[in-house]
Amino acid sequence: GAVVSQHPSWVICKSGTSVKIECRSLDFQATTMFWYRQFPKQSLMLMATSNEGSKATYEQGVEKDKFLINHASLTLSTLTVTSAHPEDSSFYICSAREAGENSPLHFGNGTRLTVT
């Protein structure tokens, strides 16, 4: 089945530094990838939609200059948390859809970010 690989699975960084998270579709091409954020005991909130070869579409309230998204190829999207602060600590999950509107979304295993 379709596999989405997310790396790293966890990262600890100091406040003020930047962290890059990678999301790869391993056996299919994904023109669109999605980035979600999940706080403890809460549901997933869509942050942005990443489109290959064009700018990402951000949800209301998500700072595009803080959460930089790059979708340079059909199999790779990256999320960079710039100048991270402790309140950015969260679980970040990417997902990708195979071709076709009726295709299910496949999710990565998530990245646990802790900013100290």
Add this chain to the structure above:
Amino acid sequence: KQEVTQIPAALSVPEGENLVLNCSFTDSAIYNLQWFRQDPGKGLTSLLLIQSSQREQTSGRLNASLDKSSGRSTLYIAASQPGDSATYLCAVTERRYGGATNKLIFGTGTLLAVQP
């Protein structure tokens, strides 16, 4: 604004029991509904996807139903096993202008514990 609610928030059952998880949504204009499983600290695994025109989908011991008019979906798990212990999330894809949006709106999940 679409809101997705899941009841109960947590459920504990003895091994072998059949159980039902509930999901409700406020706007019936959905494109599809998807059930996911999330293990602690992990990403999401897609279990079942029901198109808006369908009433139910089955996969092994899982059966998901959809009643769009009443804004409800159920996930039925037969003969539960300890390995079924996880958080179960439902999510709807909204319909706009005859097609699907890219946005999945998640419920807050049901934490299931199956006791051996």
